[in-house]
Amino acid sequence: MAENERLQAVFERDEPAFIPYLAAGDPDYEASKAYVEALARGGADVIELGLPFSEPIAEGPTIQNAIVRALESGMTPDRFFEFVEELDVDVPLVCMTYYNLIYQYGSEDGPRPFVEKAADVGLTGLVVPDLPAEEAGPLRAACDEFGLDLVFIVAPTTEGERLERMREQVSGYVYVQARLGTTGARDDVSDQTDESLARIDDWDVPKAVGFGIKEGEHAARIVRAGADGIIVGSALVDIVADGAKSDDSVEAVAERLERKARELKDGALAGAADSEPRPERT
């Protein structure tokens, strides 16, 4: 199983990873680039970049709307790859998108052309929320071929055999879904998080928790619960949405994003400081 080196390097450091998400092209190509770069400045360790798909069945309203804005501003898979190439950031980038876009890319049906191109522009991994382990064979193979990680999501409902199957396929990190439902910022941290982390406690892959994290305090709480990283999407997308709505300058919004990123990153670090030292990883 491929382990992308850059992604691996992130989790080998002795601190929790902060993994923010933004939809590429939201609200437009240039602003979006500035926003992603702001996240990097704010301390992102990995960035999940959404390639917008017209039927985002796993997303809540916040990210749905971001995707609509990005699509309306002309984002396409080809533009997305350009976007990634043009980005001036130093951290590993993971593409989050739906399977149909991966399947349709290029001249032949199937995931290979997409993955080849993704590797080519320097993406380090993929998250595909509508692709369970059962249907992931061809994509897994293409990722292996081109050295990309394929991140899977462990849901609160994932148990038993399914958990085993996923353990075999996952690489890079495992995305631990903090609660049932779709993406979206919440005001609390779910107990389901602890249970989920406990269920995969012995997995030999970094565990990043997402779905609903909104504040530094949440981040700390989750790292204390044993997470190796935190994934934050809607709370950041909210800032982009507010900026777009109020017609604020790109700089002002980028500034806010950077500040929020730092809050979250600091929260995660604080959580790590409270915890016992994390075991070394191989």
Add this chain to the structure above:
Amino acid sequence: MAENERLQAVFERDEPAFIPYLAAGDPDYEASKAYVEALARGGADVIELGLPFSEPIAEGPTIQNAIVRALESGMTPDRFFEFVEELDVDVPLVCMTYYNLIYQYGSEDGPRPFVEKAADVGLTGLVVPDLPAEEAGPLRAACDEFGLDLVFIVAPTTEGERLERMREQVSGYVYVQARLGTTGARDDVSDQTDESLARIDDWDVPKAVGFGIKEGEHAARIVRAGADGIIVGSALVDIVADGAKSDDSVEAVAERLERKARELKDGALAGAADSEPRPERT
């Protein structure tokens, strides 16, 4: 079978009878009295007075509307009898109404109280358009008891056995329905009239033709075809309706009615003058 003497007398004269119809109480009690009296002045030989019923299924729109006006102005069976009593006319009056009003009158169910009262106020006969010969037994008996005629309608569709049954029951005159349908003034005279008259040619009762007669010319044509009388309703009710609509004075409307009556009566007389002399009646 009762033959009311006054009605009989009309048809014993050697000239066709002119039988106008108005709804009693249309558009109000006093005006209606004036109008009926105008018809008498205009040469009516018999007058059919409509006692308005809420469901006049045999009437066309003209008389339906007259009935609505009369009902709205408060006409009831009791008022109707007063109306008849108060009328200052010299010709026989026939009441035209629907069976339910006859049936409900007085304290007991059944036609007797109505007929008794009708005789009492000087009515000479009844026409009941929703009472075919088959259902007429009780009313026929009451009429016999109180000396009223019961006029039946022969329709263009009445043939064979039904015709015989009616022949046995009819008295006063037979109302020959000039055409299929409901009451209402028309612009032509139906061929059905000739056929209907032919069918009852040998009946020993005067034949009065109605339904659709509008002008003196029609009247003449029908008398030439062998009728002993003409019945005119809608053409006269139209005058009342127009007057009510234009808020004309009662005198003006009465004047018009009298003139129209005379036109129709003259038409009938003209028709008679053209025909061979009518056979004597016993």
Add this chain to the structure above:
Amino acid sequence: MSDTHAGKFGPYGGQYVPEALMPAIEELTDAYERYVLNNEDGFMDEFQDRLRDFGGRPIPLQYAEQLSERYDTDVYLKREDLLHGGAHKLNNALGQVLLAKYMGKERIIAETGAGQHGTATAMAAAHLDMPCEIYMGKTDINRQRPNVFRMRLNGAEVNPVTVGRGTLKEAISETMRDWATTVENTHYVIGSVVGPAPFPQMVRDFQSVISEEARHQIEEQAGRLPDSVVACAGGGSNTMGAFANFVEDDGAERSSAEKSSGDEPRDRVDLIAVEAGGSSLAVDEESGVAPNSATLSTGHEGVLHGARTKLLQDSDGQIMESHSVSAGLDYAGVGPELAHLVDEGRVTPANVDDDAALEAFHRLSQEEGIIPALETAHAFAYLHENPDAVGDVTIVNVSGRGDKDLETVIEETEKRDLDVDVDMSIFEGAM
């Protein structure tokens, strides 16, 4: 059946129509006897085939789980709402249009109140390729819009009747007027067990397929006859159809000829006809308005639309304007046979008011997943108010579905404070 001779039911029935119609009525009587009673030319076979293939018969008798539990009695639903067109009306309309065809008629006319008879007639006429005109009062046109469209879509002409209040009473009168003009080539498909003989018995015969099926079905499903049959009554056609095959189950001693071995009396099936109590049973004689259509309970013998029967009328004999939230029950008369069966004590007349009917409408919709016609809802309101009166096993006739009533129900529910949980605000989003 109770029509022992010449279209009379005790004192009721008869043929009080203009002379011009009498020959047509005699012709119809003759055709009724030949084709319907004696199955000449296989008329009844064809009728039954078409009821099956076009209409969807047999129609189920359904055990109603939620209602049975609520009322602690076995409630069975005779699902006439599933008949093509959405009400029992097609049983009759199809029969009559087919009969008109056998009689060589070339044109169909009909009156309609709720529009259910009109749509059924329009559908039957289209199915049998006959031109068709429907008379409908203006008030009913306004409160039953979807049915107006449906009739027109089926190729029927809809003639609005503007006299009077513009409801069923006026529409019947108007259709009779048309018939009086066109009687030679036209058949008048009357929509209920009303009008001159032979209509009341003929319509009952066409509708009696309801109880013919229901009787077999309840014996099969419950292993016994019901203690009662409940049906709403406007003119009374679904009522008579639902009662017909139970009328003789009157609990009386059997005549010796009928006795098999013992001399037990027959089972007794109570027959309950539920009329529209409207907003009140009181009557305003002055204005000639009855705020209800509870003819069987409050009416008096008289003559209307060709028959002697019970009527809502003032003391002079003028017909009152009836009122009901449900257009199909909004009629001042009632079938003569039903009037007679009430006088004889064989049928129990009952009535429920508009509010109770609306509540029952919502209750059935929510609890059984069946949206009934507002007419039908009256039968369920009776059940709700008198659960102890129906015995251990009862059949309620679901005479029709409520699609036609959606607008009325929303409007009327909004006006009231009903004893049922309906949040009217939820209806706004989609208006």
Add this chain to the structure above:
Amino acid sequence: MSDTHAGKFGPYGGQYVPEALMPAIEELTDAYERYVLNNEDGFMDEFQDRLRDFGGRPIPLQYAEQLSERYDTDVYLKREDLLHGGAHKLNNALGQVLLAKYMGKERIIAETGAGQHGTATAMAAAHLDMPCEIYMGKTDINRQRPNVFRMRLNGAEVNPVTVGRGTLKEAISETMRDWATTVENTHYVIGSVVGPAPFPQMVRDFQSVISEEARHQIEEQAGRLPDSVVACAGGGSNTMGAFANFVEDDGAERSSAEKSSGDEPRDRVDLIAVEAGGSSLAVDEESGVAPNSATLSTGHEGVLHGARTKLLQDSDGQIMESHSVSAGLDYAGVGPELAHLVDEGRVTPANVDDDAALEAFHRLSQEEGIIPALETAHAFAYLHENPDAVGDVTIVNVSGRGDKDLETVIEETEKRDLDVDVDMSIFEGAM
């Protein structure tokens, strides 16, 4: 059937859903196998009893006299419009709600396009006493108002979906989101043969009662199998239901095991799936709009709503906005089994445009006295355009009735110059 293994039909099918739903889908697969395929606890018996008593099955197969004459071919109508609720949808909704009950679920959710699946689900949920929420796009809410009311009357909550164009596609996505949150106590009653396995095969199985009955009926009535079966296809549930029991009548040589005496090939029954051609088959890639829903004819393989199937999508793989005058066909995907049967040449894909569907709507209403759903009208428009393609005996599936479409039909007819005799002025009187 063509689902030989693991919910795949050739290259189509599968389970492309968020991980959170996978356990529920496995649970459902298990329940499907136990209760539906193996009739555990008598599930299928109870299902069939309820389809009969509550739904009104069996549903007739009707010989259509007027159409048969017009097209000089024997046209039989499978009258799913007579099913409770007014469309074939209840077959599936009742099956799934009952299954949810057997599975111990406590809440039902569903998407709806035309509102027919939503009303069927709301009715089934009321009947089986289950709380129910329905997701419906705002565009569909506006064009199918009566169905919105009906769902609410049946006690269901209707949740408007405002994203995107607000049609079926968005409603399905939204329902999946709800399910992802509530999967532990909730069953998602999907409305067609789409979605992740086991939905496509399970919905087909519930709907296959259509062809099970039709096969017996046509053999009884025509003494033979039909030359063709014609059905409209949105997701394809009425289509698969109408085809299922004829799929093996493919005219192929029988395998020697099946041979009785001779070695004649089986009869060939052509299966024709008619999609919505909308206003044009052309596609606007730029704006991502397909002015049609002709997925089988013009779509390309991809992944949507949990399954690999044919889709209307742009070259990037973004799903297009489909368009059709009929809400129930207005969907960018199609059932994976249908896609496979088309690839295999067993099902013939066809499409007719909005105008043709409207004309067919009026024609069937006027000539047969059956007002079809606009969806259904597409099947009749195909018959009208291709009377020679259906052979001597054809079955057209009347998937639903058109009561829900009255307003749309009036509006859309008025806009056009149709090749059918409809006088739109007659619709004004009652507006």
